[in-house]
Amino acid sequence: MTSTSDLHVVETRPLIPPYQLHKELILEGPSIVTVTQTRENIKSILQGIDERLLVIVGPCSVHDVQAARDYACRLLPLRKQYAGQLEIVMRVYFEKPRTTIGWKGLINDPHLDGTYDINTGLRLARELLLDLAQEGMPAATELLDPVVPQYIADLISWTAIGARTTESQTHREMASGLSMPIGYKNSTDGSTSIAINAMEAASKSHHFLGINLHGQVSIVTTTGNPDGHLVLRGGNSGPNYHSEAVTQAVQALSSSCLPSKVMVDCSHGNSSKDYRRQGEVLLKVAEQIRNGSRDIMGVMLESHLVEGNQPVTENISDLTYGKSVTDACINIERTAELLGELAEAVAFRQ
Template sequence: MQTTSDLNIVETRPLPTPAALLAETPAGERLAQFVARTRHDLHRILFGDDRRFLLVIGPCSIHDLEAGRDYARRLAALAPQVADRIMIVMRVYFEKPRTTIGWKGLIMDPHLDGSHDIETGLRTARAFLREVLELGLPTATELLDPITPQYIADLVCWAAIGARTTESQTHRQMASGLSMPLGFKNGTDGTLKAAINAILAASQPQTFLGVNLDGAASAVRTRGNPDCHIVLRGGSAGPNYSPEHVAATESALAKAGLPPRAILVDCSHDNSAKKPELQPEVMRELLAQIAAGNRSIMGAMIESNIEAGSQPFPQPRAALRYGVSITDGCIDWPTTEALVREIHTALAVRG
């Protein structure tokens, strides 16, 4: 018989079931309670019942576990000092979308050598998320592959859907079943329609193809996720965090019947012209809007690492500089700490 399927498949590697991996590295009752409490606090921030400012901050992606731990310890020491006005959530990003090709993140390629040892990547991701939570830091990640949440979502406090996937029906359906608050980024062109439509779709019940905890293909039915919101990240036309852009976003959200207060601004990407050193300036402009009375900007996202900038990849792992991103450029730790304290001081105007 003529073969008509799997013509381009080279290998299929079985993975452990989500249930097996969760049993191997369980959240435990204490961490589960912390995640649930954090998600509840995030819900209150989204709907204006908690006046704290949400700051999602950390490396563009995790590639070096020791540097990631180092950063997490520094952030965990800083967070309690500003906790009365800022809720800090650490970026723990394991999946990276690619326009063409490139390193897809720690889950897909944990050894950084193209071996794509996904089983090790999933185990590593769960273990690292637990380490961050153990420090008392809430976790944030971008969810790219629709199967990934079954393996790690119980350890994630806040999630994002990126600009490239906000229009994806698959990701909107996935978001409708997720248990954590989630931000949809505006499209790469900077327009809002795709993100607003995504929020509306994710808030409704959906049925889609997925896998259950035993790894079996399943029809997944959801009740909808009420805690989705928009993330402004700029676009090909330029930044979109100005007072005029924020007002237009408020209007578009209200017109769609969505809470106009729940706007988070990504200080990186096109809002900083992809120049990481400009992120503090973007943040200061947001603080100026808040000082002028804006109540819709409920948070911001900043890409930060131990050292500033980024380094080329691929290159030999031994040649990589410690604490420097191999994906998007970041601000360094001294700049980060000073900026967080500046934000805390500036937010005193909100009472």
């Protein structure tokens, strides 16, 4: 008999249900405080109640959980030092959208060897997030696969919807049910209209197909997420972090009756994909802050223990510890310098 289904599927493996991972790796006590308090702080920044700046900073992607822990140990003192001016949240990205092919992140391929041990990837991700929360380091991520939030979203204080997925109805629906503030990145061509549409769509109630904590396919009904904001990341048309572009974006947001504050991503199109220029972008943002701008509510930086990046090789032991295997990053020492400059600008404005 001729089959008409699964013609290109060679294997399906059972996925651990979310509730089982939650039961093994429990969010409790101080970790809950880290997550919930940071979410509230970010909402206050977005609403203009809190005059500090939100800073999403950390590796482009996590491929080595121990290096991520070591990075967090270096970042946590800076979070405490500049707490009066900056709400520092560590960038902990487990999923990577690819233009064509490539390593898709720790959850998808935790061993970096093409074995796609997703159950282990989910466990490693949740373990790391719990460790960070217990130490008082809140986490930010980009949620790409709509199944993943059931496994880790309770540990995330801020999330991004990326430039390639902002137009996706699936991701807008997912965002409408998430429990944390969300940044929507402008399109890769540099336009903000799609991200603004996404913010509006995700703020409304939706009904869609998803899974529940038991892994059962379900009809999901959401309230809508009102805590969205625009992330300016530049694009093919050039950077958009300068004051004129910020003003134009804020005016477009106001016209749509949406929160009229923006975050500036110092990487990607704004740095012309040169990681070393992230500092230039941040210092220009700091100058706007120092001059009294209240349109910018946050910044993003790609940063790791060691600057630059490296390819994934067959022999994983050859990889340089603390160096990105995706986009190139500035190092933690340069990061500390830039955070100091930014904090000084916010203090001057305050």
